[in-house]
Amino acid sequence: MQAVILAAGMGKRLKELTKNNTKCMVKVNGVSLIDRMLHQIDAVGLSRVIIVVGYEGQKLIDYIGTLNIHTPIEFINNPIYDRTNNIYSLSLAKQWLCREDTLLFESDLIFEDSVLETIISDPRDTLALVDKYESWMDGTCLKLGENDRIEAFVPGKRVSFSERDEYFKTVNIYKFSKYFSETHYVPFLEAYQCALGQNEYYEQVLRVIALLDNPGIVAKRLNGQRWYEIDDIQDLDIAESIFSPDDDEKLSLIQKRYGGYWRYPKLLDFCYLVNPYFPPERLKDEIKVNFDTLMTQYPSGMHINSLLAAKNFGVHEENIIVGNGAAELIKSLMNSMSGKTGFIRPTFEEYPNRYPESEQVVYKTENPDYSYSADDIIRYFADKGISNLIVINPDNPSGNYIPKVDLIRLTAWCSENKIKLVIDESFVDFADEPDSTMISQEILSANPGLYVMKSISKSYGVPGLRLGVLASGDKATLAEMKKDISIWNINSFAEFYMQIAEKYKSDYAEALKKIRAERNRFQNELAKIRGLRVIPSQANFVMVETDKDIIPDELLKKMMINHNLLLKDLSSKTDGGHYLRLAVRNTEENDILLNALKAELLQ
Numbered sequence: 001m002q003a004v005i006l007a008a009g010m011g012k013r014l015k016e017l018t019k020n021n022t023k024c025m026v027k028v029n030g031v032s033l034i035d036r037m038l039h040q041i042d043a044v045g046l047s048r049v050i051i052v053v054g055y056e057g058q059k060l061i062d063y064i065g066t067l068n069i070h071t072p073i074e075f076i077n078n079p080i081y082d083r084t085n086n087i088y089s090l091s092l093a094k095q096w097l098c099r100e101d102t103l104l105f106e107s108d109l110i111f112e113d114s115v116l117e118t119i120i121s122d123p124r125d126t127l128a129l130v131d132k133y134e135s136w137m138d139g140t141c142l143k144l145g146e147n148d149r150i151e152a153f154v155p156g157k158r159v160s161f162s163e164r165d166e167y168f169k170t171v172n173i174y175k176f177s178k179y180f181s182e183t184h185y186v187p188f189l190e191a192y193q194c195a196l197g198q199n200e201y202y203e204q205v206l207r208v209i210a211l212l213d214n215p216g217i218v219a220k221r222l223n224g225q226r227w228y229e230i231d232d233i234q235d236l237d238i239a240e241s242i243f244s245p246d247d248d249e250k251l252s253l254i255q256k257r258y259g260g261y262w263r264y265p266k267l268l269d270f271c272y273l274v275n276p277y278f279p280p281e282r283l284k285d286e287i288k289v290n291f292d293t294l295m296t297q298y299p300s301g302m303h304i305n306s307l308l309a310a311k312n313f314g315v316h317e318e319n320i321i322v323g324n325g326a327a328e329l330i331k332s333l334m335n336s337m338s339g340k341t342g343f344i345r346p347t348f349e350e351y352p353n354r355y356p357e358s359e360q361v362v363y364k365t366e367n368p369d370y371s372y373s374a375d376d377i378i379r380y381f382a383d384k385g386i387s388n389l390i391v392i393n394p395d396n397p398s399g400n401y402i403p404k405v406d407l408i409r410l411t412a413w414c415s416e417n418k419i420k421l422v423i424d425e426s427f428v429d430f431a432d433e434p435d436s437t438m439i440s441q442e443i444l445s446a447n448p449g450l451y452v453m454k455s456i457s458k459s460y461g462v463p464g465l466r467l468g469v470l471a472s473g474d475k476a477t478l479a480e481m482k483k484d485i486s487i488w489n490i491n492s493f494a495e496f497y498m499q500i501a502e503k504y505k506s507d508y509a510e511a512l513k514k515i516r517a518e519r520n521r522f523q524n525e526l527a528k529i530r531g532l533r534v535i536p537s538q539a540n541f542v543m544v545e546t547d548k549d550i551i552p553d554e555l556l557k558k559m560m561i562n563h564n565l566l567l568k569d570l571s572s573k574t575d576g577g578h579y580l581r582l583a584v585r586n587t588e589e590n591d592i593l594l595n596a597l598k599a600e601l602l603q
Helices: 013-020 034-045 059-064 085-091 113-121 163-164 179-195 201-210 231-240 248-253 282-289 291-296 303-311 325-338 375-381 405-416 442-447 457-459 475-484 492-527 555-563 587-601
Strands: 002-009 048-055 072-078 101-105 109-111 127-132 140-145 148-156 169-178 219-220 227-229 319-325 340-344 360-364 386-393 420-424 450-455 468-473 532-535 541-548 579-585
Touching: 002 034, 002 085, 013 360, 034 059, 034 109, 034 113, 048 059, 059 072, 085 179, 109 113, 109 169, 113 169, 140 219, 148 201, 163 169, 169 179, 169 219, 169 227, 179 201, 201 231, 227 231, 231 248, 248 555, 282 291, 282 492, 291 492, 303 319, 303 468, 303 492, 319 325, 319 405, 319 475, 325 450, 325 468, 325 475, 340 375, 360 375, 375 386, 375 405, 386 405, 405 420, 405 450, 420 475, 442 450, 450 457, 457 468, 468 475, 468 492, 492 532, 492 541, 492 587, 555 587
Parallel strands: 002 048, 002 101, 048 072, 127 219, 340 360, 340 386, 386 420, 420 450
Antiparallel strands: 101 169, 109 227, 127 169, 140 148, 140 169, 319 468, 450 468, 532 541, 541 579
């Protein structure tokens, strides 16, 4: 068996990285794509490698000569690489295809060794390697029938996204038998090229062959093996995290992305906090139906969006402001404050990060559960001379909850002492107490020094919309913030969500019941695992302490590498001890985490 590698393309989407180098010379974690691929091929003992070069071809040939590859290499030059597509490059190697069984590769791929082992070890002689289609993927897709029969090759421009669950993506690695090349592929390649020219893709030939009663080629499905196609700098960035040879660096690179994990389809994220039971499908369908309008129309300005938020939360327009996520509002609000400000730690660090450290007065909870009450807050800050107080309720990461009646008492104490009180209730809807919100016109009007922040992303499960609200009786500060923030600070999708959200209140109430029940089950199951101590939570996450004598320091890394699970390490938020914060997801996903923890901790 031999290999053919198509490496003639210019790789324009990689911009400066391919200005003077061919695409396959781009490095991932310090190793070029072609270096990695050729050494992988070298290790399986093929008879030869045929490489079709074009753009910067001599530079590539010279570079490959330095790589110490033992397998014989033949080069074919595509002199018109800038006017042709890969069908022409492959046609230049057609005589080689008819000499021997062939593995066909595109050169912009990175894959783990098991991918190569999978296609070589399969006894079927002609295969198209495929993986489950994900929405971020470009290029040719397949539809498969029984026994991996290829029912259709679907070019990227004809992919119907409504049928995405039926698709498999070509990995751009194929195995052609000598017989298949002689009787099927090369004859059809010649006919197709003669009819339609040289500026086509070689997959188009397979598309025609797949229409035959006996096409001679079937699909080989991957099952979790890692691979990535690198077309642009975003692909390169993701590939460097997926294929980092150092597990610690890999974990760090993924954590530093702070989201966008839909580009890691097999990764289950227990770091970021959303509502797993909302929004309902009907709400999402309503947004989809209006997609064209929302995509092509400007959103309303701040005034209208404040009206929408006022309608949803039952307050006056002048008492509420909408943000591009709560983070935008936190920044603006903290910039409006001055004087000593009280913080409770461990907590959500966005608030102290937005305030001068010299003006911070910190109350550190010192009990094992990091719990505290309104009375604890009052006692600690009574003689500290603070002008502002920040309270997260339930707190993050502990899940500590202060009942509403006690928050009202704390609000009164702050009012008496002329202290501005910020209550972040982004997680309060998950608490067991009914009607726990402090966003009430009556409460706000009676307490002009009260500011209530809420992340719509976390409560309502729509983080991609980037929505947050701040409600307050301090109309003057909100008016200044509305001037400070861009008039079009949220997009049309977020505005439309606020427009229709009220219709789905009953669905939201049911979703909250489900997550409360699942949180209780999840906490109980975690408590059964030796080495974990569960800290009671009223939020949509659970903080657990890990026993260092039982739980290995490598747990986070093992969960990521062995199980594709991303967990939140709290070591930087606590003084001593080892803690994790685990998002509460749905039952099926939570069970995946529970089983993975048991598998690692019972070894």
